[in-house]
Amino acid sequence: MTFDYDLFVIGAGSGGVRAARVAAATGARVALAEESRYGGTCVIRGCVPKKLMVYASEFPAEMQNAQAYGWTVHAGGFDWPAFRGTLNAELDRLEGVYRTMLKNSGVVTHDARARLADAHTVELSTGERVTAKHILIAAGGAPLRPELPGAEHALVSDDIFGLETLPRSILVVGGGYIACEFACILKGLGVAVTQYYRGAQILRGFDEEARGLVSEEMIEGGIDLKLGTNILKIAEESGGFVVKSTHGDEKKFEQVFFATGRRPNTGGLGLEDVGVHLGRNGQVEVNEYSQTAVPSIYAIGDVTDRVNLTPVAIREAMAFVETVFKGNPKPVDHDLIPTAIFTQPEIGTVGLSEEAAREIEPVEIYCTSFRPMKEAFAGRTARVLMKLVVSRETRKVLGCHIVAPGAGELIQMVGIAVKMGATKEDFDRVCAVHPTMSEELVTMKTPVRTA
Numbered sequence: 001m002t003f004d005y006d007l008f009v010i011g012a013g014s015g016g017v018r019a020a021r022v023a024a025a026t027g028a029r030v031a032l033a034e035e036s037r038y039g040g041t042c043v044i045r046g047c048v049p050k051k052l053m054v055y056a057s058e059f060p061a062e063m064q065n066a067q068a069y070g071w072t073v074h075a076g077g078f079d080w081p082a083f084r085g086t087l088n089a090e091l092d093r094l095e096g097v098y099r100t101m102l103k104n105s106g107v108v109t110h111d112a113r114a115r116l117a118d119a120h121t122v123e124l125s126t127g128e129r130v131t132a133k134h135i136l137i138a139a140g141g142a143p144l145r146p147e148l149p150g151a152e153h154a155l156v157s158d159d160i161f162g163l164e165t166l167p168r169s170i171l172v173v174g175g176g177y178i179a180c181e182f183a184c185i186l187k188g189l190g191v192a193v194t195q196y197y198r199g200a201q202i203l204r205g206f207d208e209e210a211r212g213l214v215s216e217e218m219i220e221g222g223i224d225l226k227l228g229t230n231i232l233k234i235a236e237e238s239g240g241f242v243v244k245s246t247h248g249d250e251k252k253f254e255q256v257f258f259a260t261g262r263r264p265n266t267g268g269l270g271l272e273d274v275g276v277h278l279g280r281n282g283q284v285e286v287n288e289y290s291q292t293a294v295p296s297i298y299a300i301g302d303v304t305d306r307v308n309l310t311p312v313a314i315r316e317a318m319a320f321v322e323t324v325f326k327g328n329p330k331p332v333d334h335d336l337i338p339t340a341i342f343t344q345p346e347i348g349t350v351g352l353s354e355e356a357a358r359e360i361e362p363v364e365i366y367c368t369s370f371r372p373m374k375e376a377f378a379g380r381t382a383r384v385l386m387k388l389v390v391s392r393e394t395r396k397v398l399g400c401h402i403v404a405p406g407a408g409e410l411i412q413m414v415g416i417a418v419k420m421g422a423t424k425e426d427f428d429r430v431c432a433v434h435p436t437m438s439e440e441l442v443t444m445k446t447p448v449r450t451a
Ligand code: NDP
Pocket: 146, 147, 173, 174, 175, 176, 177, 178, 179, 181, 197, 198, 199, 203, 204, 230, 231, 259, 260, 261, 262, 307, 308, 309, 339, 340, 341, 342
């Protein structure tokens, strides 16, 4: 049987674009469809604009530091429309880069919505039908809006970057990555932030000591964090929205923002009709080679709801190309993925939390929390945390958790050591870089507890 293409990719996010380009570089004939903007969640409405907003939001605290260090500086006001204009121009530039990369790789692109007609055929919203030997679903995910009265009034993360004006007050609902990052960003930009989280502590699943410190620092930084609290309904009222909480109280906010999780974009793709299995959350079910129940159809990235991070989607893309186009079957390695949450302060983490490790084997915990030099000099009370979870039997560092400014940068390096299987004694053999915060990672001599 002959096909129009060797590969048809649905979705031009980080995973889809990488797979299309690298497959094309093997000599494969590749086409791709994207119904929205090229670059996907990470570039257009996720990691990239979020990180630029993190930078924007950090200036007030830096200016307070600067004053303590003898500078005469005043924060003045934040010009959201000016910042948003520069931000949008940058996103346009990046989208252009993605389009150019695909073009230069020889990938044929369709600005259209795609739907599967059978195991080898894609129907485009332009009316075209295209056949391919392999089809890769890389359609990503989208924010999930809880079902409650007035939910339609609330923003989701996609809306934040395009706001005409920044609200004076906002209620952030949720306690995950997006809720905590945006609570900190918006607070830094001068918005009065209240955050409702239904559980006992934000950032469920992360190391308890680390999430506890971030929560304390967020409260210290002025976020009105209400734990054990959820939202029942939203009613529009002049100049804002009145929110009824699970405690029965009613409060008015200029905006409400749901950061209550994401759902894989599998609706309307015709996946189940052609035999692809979907899981309970709507995710595409795949094996370790990212192959679905239909042998010619693969899926990578958030649409599979494995580990929803851009670098993971890119690795899944590379493993897919290796397997399908280079004749070298390569399972995706989802073990020991370092990650950062860009709260203020940031969390950088790799490996097991203390709680998860203790369930598996006896461990030693090395941990220190202190006021870093830069902030202490400026009279600030902010604390940082450096923590190692160590196997008592093998001495391997099973987990590292850092809460500190720049923790994302630090954990990338620690991730290398942990992935290599470094022991506590390997860490100890490394000479400290002084004076830094992270030198504590190689100077902690005595466990704070064993378990
Ligand atoms: P998360 O799954 O991390 O968090 C969702 C939050 O919403 C949880 O606190 C959850 O509570 C809460 N929640 C879920 N449903 C409801 C509801 N009906 N009512 C009230 N609260 C609810 O999702 P995010 O949207 O924050 O992020 C999605 C994913 O995107 C992350 O898991 C991560 O993989 C990725 N991401 C990564 C970033 C990074 O690398 N820095 C940044 C942003 C996103 P509970 O804990 O009780 O379930």
